[in-house]
Amino acid sequence: MHWYDWLIIIVPVLFVLYMGFYTRRYLRDVTAFLSAGRVCGRYVISVGDIAGAISIIGLLAFVEVHYKTGFALSFWSKITAPLGVLLSLYGYCMYRFRETKAQSIGQFLEMRYSRKFRVFAAGLRSLAEMLANMIMPALAARFFMYFLDLPKKFSVIGLEISTFNLIMIIVLVIAISIICMGGSMAIIVTDTIQGFICYPLMVLMVVFILCKFSWTDQIMPTLSARVEGENFLNPYDIKNLRDFNYFFLIVSVVVMFLHRASWTGAGSTSNAAKTPHEQKMASLLGMWRNAINTVFYVLLGVAVLVFLNHASFAPEAHKTRQKLISQISEDIVSDSAVRAKVQQTISEMPVQTFHPGVDAPQSDKSNVDTRYLDKVHQDLIEGKSEEEQGKGNSLFQQFRTLYYQQMLSATIRNMLPGGMLGLFCLLMILAMISTDDTRIFSATITISQDVILPFIKKPLTPRQHMWMLRWVAIGIGVFFYLGSSYMAQLDYINMYVTLVCTMWLGGCGPLIVFGLYSRFGTTLGAWVSLLSGVFMSLIGAVVQRNWADYVYPWLERHELVSAADKVLRTLSAPFDPIVVWKMDAVKCPINSYEWYFITMVLSLILYFAFSWISHEKPFNLERMLHRGKYALDGERQISSPWSWKNLYNKLIGITPEYTFWDKVIAWSYFVYSMIYSFLGTFILVIIWNAIKPWPMEWWGNYFLVCFLIVPCCMVAITAVWLGICGVIDLRAMFRDLAERTINDLDNGQVDGHVSLADKAQLEAIDAKKD
Secondary structure (H helix, E strand, O other): OHHHHHHHHHHHHHEEEEEEEHHHHOOOOOHHHHHHHHOOOOOHHHHHHHHHOOOHHHHHHHHHHHHHHHHHHHHHHHHHHHHHHHHHOOOOOHHHHOOHHHOOHHHHHHOOOOOHHHHHHHHHHHHHHHHHHHHHHHHHHHHHHHHOOOOOOOEOOOOEEEEHHHHHHHHHHHHHHHHHHHHHHHHHHHHHHHHHHHHHHHHHHHHOOOOOOHHHHHHHHHHEEEOOOOOOOOOOOOOOOOOOOHHHHHHHHHHHOOOOOOOOOOOOOOOOEEEEHHHHHHHHHHHHHHHHHHHHHHHHHHHHHHHHHHHHHHHHHHEEEEHHHHHHHHHOOOOOHHHHHHHHHHHHOOOOOOOOOOOOOOOOOOOOHHHHHHHHHHHHOOOHHHHHHHHHHHHHHHHHHHHHHHHHHHHHHHHOOOOOOHHHHHHHHHHHHHHHHHHHHHHHHHHHHHHHHHOOOOOOOOHHHHHHHHHHHHHHHHHHHHHHOOOOOOOOHHEEEHHHHHHHHHHHHHHHHHHHOOOOOHHHHHHHHHHHHHHHHHHHHHHOOHHHHHHHHHHOOOOOHHHHHHHHHHHHHHHHOOOOOOOOOOOOOOOHHHHHHHHHHHHHHHHHHHHHOOOOOOHHHHHOOOOOHHHOOOOOOOOOOOOOHHHHHOOOOOOOOOOOOHHHHHHHHHHHHHHHHHHHHHHHHHHHHHHHOOOHHHHHHHHHHHHHHHHHHHHHHHHHHHHHHHHHHHHHHHHHHHHHOOOOOOOOOOOOOOOOHHHHHHHHHHHHHO
16 A cells, blocks of 8 residues: 555545534534435435445445355246345335334334334333344454454554454544434435445446456456356356355345345435435435446456465455455464464465366366365364364354455455555445444434434423434444454354344334234233344354354264254155255354244244234224325325236336336336346346356357446446436435424434324324214
8 A cells, every 4th residue: 555545545535534523513403323314315315325235244245245146046046036026116015114204213203003013112122122133243343353453463662453453432422423424314415425435436347347357258268167067157057056146036036025124224325314215215326326336346256366366366266365364364263282283284285276268177166265274274274182182173163254255355455556555445444434334323323213212201402312312332442343353253144143133124124014004913022033133043153153062073972963953854855956964063054044034934933923812903004194184294196096008007017106207217216127127137038048048158159248338338328327416416405404493303212103293193194073
């Protein structure tokens, strides 16, 4: 890193922090702190979400997955396209949640079920959210340590300071400072500014990667050189892929329906739009915005894969792996003799080369990386007793996890020239800021509004309320720091997050979806559904966390390994090859996604069963959604009768609220996503391959055109449009904030509704006779 790299980083970051401080002048009431006064337009939300959608944890997780699966699985993910299109166009869950006027998920749960359930569910959600997100500072700290090649410790005036802890503190202080400056309003403004910066940076990175690596001479050969059943290009040849395979897609489809609104009601933009329709349009624009994120993530994954595996880069890849393994051993191997042995073994290894098309194809069990990792594993358990080997296996699991997580930072450091290093580092810092403040604020809202406020009998003043939110945010920051310092994450990032979030997501889907769309769901059904998710999650977490240390050694001592293996293979046999359970000394045979799916199915069955048992009378949905006689803001024309004239509009969710340009956006999105992407590049390809299977070269050209060239063209079209409209919307937002009057809102302290005025009006309507 040169001086101009640091200048590239410092100036934009200081400007972002200044804009966060600037928003303080508009902080007039609690609504401004919680939901930016609900004056945000669709483009501010969409541009801000560009930065929010990019994160270090997301990028590391994506590279982890696609380093193991390549492009092939991405083809089958297109099956979710029509579902995503229709859910966005219809405003599934999001529109109705916005109609409730709830400013948090807990307020909605109190309206639909009970106050006790609100407190328990909100507390559970916050706990799951914080456990999932508390590894973010640790991942960010390690990322920058490995990327910038920083020492583990350094001394200042005789004091030894941990670089890891210092970076975590800086990360959290920046995020919490933005929250304390202006809450949701500061986050939205800073995220929007970061979105303006991140968009061109991502485009620049995409262009650099496409220029550095040859598609025909380097990328295609590397992706093609895989054993049968683990193909990185041919989606019809992936039956032996483990962890991220067809079952992963099945879980994704179920999640799209059950958990559309599971994380809504918190964060900076969930309730910040002017109207439910603006929130719906922001969600729709978000699907356009995701094009650049997808291209950026995919290309980074491919770049890392080619750089570390193609013979053209073998010397640089060898040095990268040696340095990475040395850093990891310094990080987690406490025994100095074992650490020195690992480092010596790796340093003595010759350059490992792989010539695609000449050498034997690579597989998940045998590739260039396993040549290094097998040496490490051997050094960690060699000459150890049975009990010590269990600890060695556990340490190797941590080692392997860090290896695949940090290969991105180690590779990028050796791949980018000066100047580009500074730009990439800036992109990662902005991604870190936008993600950390949003996640901390999300947990802050839930804990403050749904766990603390229900127990405060005397209404807080706006000043007291905002300071309470600030102190809760600081407390969550401390929790994140402690969690990052002591948590050993032993699985893929996606799987770790899935496992801990199962505490909430395992049972919350049915009670939220059917709470919004049905009249029969009951409080008992909601309790049983949620508690079943907690119970199943705890079992999964305990078993996975202690598998290598205690569970497998215990089974081995009692000679139960063979019996357990037989049971697991028998249970998974009907679903082979997408689900394969067999004993492993290092890793639990049932992965996090499989456990997550089992938990969701169980909780759904229990919700229906116990709601049916305890059902007495239909729930009044109109009152909760403020429709009909309960429409406090006036009746909205959100539906129209079916006719041949409006048939197509009805099919894609267009309502009388849509303006001409809204219809243009909706139809453009529908044509691109459904006609081109789903029918043209998915269904037509399946039919073609059913008649005549494509050769490998055709699949390579397909992914080049459909996953890179066309999305890049879409990015070029949408970048200027979103940028100009985002600036206009941001100016309008500041104008509307300046014109707002001071409102002393109780934000749902009394009964889960947004304001006392709403409560009084609804009670008056209920008292009237129809």
